[in-house]
Amino acid sequence: MHELASRELFEAQTVGFTPEFAARRGWVLHAVEYPVLDVSFTSPSRTPLRVRFRCDDWNGKPPSIEVLREDGTPHASPWPPNGNPSGVFHQGPHPTTDRPFICMRGSREYHSHSSHAGDLWDNHRSHPDNTLGGLLHQIWRAWLKGSD
Amino acid sequence: MLAETLKDGMMSQRDRDFVEVAVSTTSGLFPASGTDRVPVNQKVRVQLDKAARELRLADTAGWIATAGNPPQGINPDRSYEENGLSGTVEISWGPEHGGGG
Numbered sequence: 599m600h601e602l603a604s605r606e607l608f609e610a611q612t613v614g615f616t617p618e619f620a621a622r623r624g625w626v627l628h629a630v631e632y633p634v635l636d637v638s639f640t641s642p643s644r645t646p647l648r649v650r651f652r653c654d655d656w657n658g659k660p661p662s663i664e665v666l667r668e669d670g671t672p673h674a675s676p677w678p679p680n681g682n683p684s685g686v687f688h689q690g691p692h693p694t695t696d697r698p699f700i701c702m703r704g705s706r707e708y709h710s711h712s713s714h715a716g717d718l719w720d721n722h723r724s725h726p727d728n729t730l731g732g733l734l735h736q737i738w739r740a741w742l743k744g745s746d
Numbered sequence: 747m748l749a750e751t752l753k754d755g756m757m758s759q760r761d762r763d764f765v766e767v768a769v770s771t772t773s774g775l776f777p778a779s780g781t782d783r784v785p786v787n788q789k790v791r792v793q794l795d796k797a798a799r800e801l802r803l804a805d806t807a808g809w810i811a812t813a814g815n816p817p818q819g820i821n822p823d824r825s826y827e828e829n830g831l832s833g834t835v836e837i838s839w840g841p842e843h844g845g846g847g
Contacts, residue, residue, distance in 0.1 A: 611773070614771075614773045614774020614775065614801065615774065616774065616775065616778075616779075618775060618779055619770055619774050619775045622768060622770050622775065622836055623770055641815070642815070682845070684843060684845050685843075685845020685846060686843050686846075687845075688846075701845055701846040702843060702844060703844055703846070708846050714846055717846075725805075726803065726804040726805040726806075727772075727805075727840075727841035729772055729773070731771070731772035731773050731774075731840075732772040732840060732841055734772075735771075735772045735841065736840070736841055736842065736843035736844070737843065739810075739840070739842060739843050740843040740845065742816070742817060
């Protein structure tokens with residue numbers, strides 16, 4: 599994917615991420631600038647979760663997604679402490695990053711894992727659910743179902 | 747005094763007949779800022795359809811709408827009233843996650 603095309607798609611898919619949009623969802627937008635999408639999820643009585651998408655070559659490749667503490671430092675495996683009830687937050691360690699990872703279609707760590715080698719991103723990348731906002735929404739929804 | 751009390755009562759009843767609705771989606775907010783005032787007996791889907799058109803959402807099949815804190819699923823084919831919603835209603839609408847396990 600040409601970098602200019604990747605940047606244009608990134609910008610088109612994040613143009614609606616306004617401060618009011620973030621506030622209504624309890625999100626904190628740390629960075630929305632190609633190729634980084636860096637967002638914290640917050641909710642009363644919950645420990646915030648921060649995810650940082652690295653969207654180089656979007657959407658030829660899915661984003662690499664880091665799972666972070668609110669201060670931007672990465673969680674270490676095993677995380678989350680209560681396991682993986684939603685199926686999305688894998689305690690890891692991932693063979694490439696050596697950290698917990700997002701185990702969901704649309705995460706580079708999912709598609710590069712040997713367990714999902716046959717589930718190609720090319721088969722999913724054009725689906726409307728798999729925009730940057732769609733992927734972020736799905737991770738947020740999974741996080742909301744947690745309890746820590 | 748009595749007239750003002752009656753007027754306040756009527757306003758309150760009128761307010762109860764409407765809800766203020768904001769829909770947040772995978773592409774942003776509808777309306778882009780603030781809320782839309784819609785009848786409390788209007789189906790939720792009407793506002794979701796408007797959001798889909800305005801934000802050019804290509805395919806919303808299977809999307810889940812939630813409202814409240816903590817978020818609860820709502821039925822778009824029922825009205826706000828039938829979903830137990832009143833006042834300001836913030837709806838989140840998007841695809842459900844598909845974890846790989």
